[in-house]
Amino acid sequence: MPSTDAVFALLLPFVASAADAPRLRFDGGVRGCGDATVVAEGGAEFLTVGLSRSRLSLKKTPTTFRIEDAPAGLEVLLFVYAKRPSYTEHCTDLAPPADVARTVWKARRGRVTVALSKAAPKPLECYEVDLHLEDVAFTDGSREVVLRELRLAPVRVGDLPPLGCTP
Numbered sequence: 550m551p552s553t554d555a556v557f558a559l560l561l562p563f564v565a566s567a568a569d570a571p572r573l574r575f576d577g578g579v580r581g582c583g584d585a586t587v588v589a590e591g592g593a594e595f596l597t598v599g600l601s602r603s604r605l606s607l608k609k610t611p612t613t614f615r616i617e618d619a620p621a622g623l624e625v626l627l628f629v630y631a632k633r634p635s636y637t638e639h640c641t642d643l644a645p646p647a648d649v650a651r652t653v654w655k656a657r658r659g660r661v662t663v664a665l666s667k668a669a670p671k672p673l674e675c676y677e678v679d680l681h682l683e684d685v686a687f688t689d690g691s692r693e694v695v696l697r698e699l700r701l702a703p704v705r706v707g708d709l710p711p712l713g714c715t716p
Contacts, residue, residue, distance in 0.1 A: 571629050571654065571687070573696045581706035582640035585678050589701055593633045596699075598680055599624040600663060611664040616656050616685065625656035627687045652689050659685030659696070666703065677703035 577590030589596040600607065604622025605614070614623055628637070634646040645651065659682065666677035679702035686695045 570692065571627055571694050573627075573694060575699065575701075579701050579704050580640060581678060581704040583706065585676075585706035586640060587678060587680055587701055587704045587706065588637075588639040589699070593630040595628040595630075595637055595639055596696075597624075597626045597628065597639055598661065598682075598701075599626075600678070602665070605663070607663055607665050609665055609667070611662050611679070611681075613660055613662040615658070615660055617658040619661075623661065625659075625661060625682070625685060625687075627654035627656075628652075629654060654687035654689045654694070656685050657688050657693075659683060661685070675705055675707040678706050679703055 571594050572591065573594070575589035575591040575594070575596055577592060579587065579589045581587045584602055585600045587598045587600075601622030604620060605612070614620075616623070616625060628639070629652045630646075631650040634649045634651075636643060636646060638645045662679075662681040662683075664679045666679075667674070680700070681702075682696060682699045684695060684697060685699075686693055
């Protein structure tokens, strides 16, 4: 099972109360899919890291990206639902649940380090991604929260449900 070692999160000043701010605790599991999306769950919060191997030239050697300078192919988002949805659109072909309100927080700055278990996986070939996020600041447009550190490793990706992938 992938580890999700979150060090701590810092809430910066914002308009709403702390109860309305994301908790940034991802203890509900981690999964991956495609080329490559990693999803970490924490109650009604879902952290997604979208990576394009080709655009980012990802390899086995760890590569660090500054979110504010990252090329196309790296997207870090935080989906915060009013309550835990019965399903999510992450790593599925389903639309977002219409019965649960959500806010999308976009990462504006911070660092993401990525390493692959295989140098050049083929399409539909399973592989693993190791992610290390540091000082990632998320905003919903008016408020900001900072995830100090989170390691997600190893996370199996490469498959497209329900097709699966080859080992």
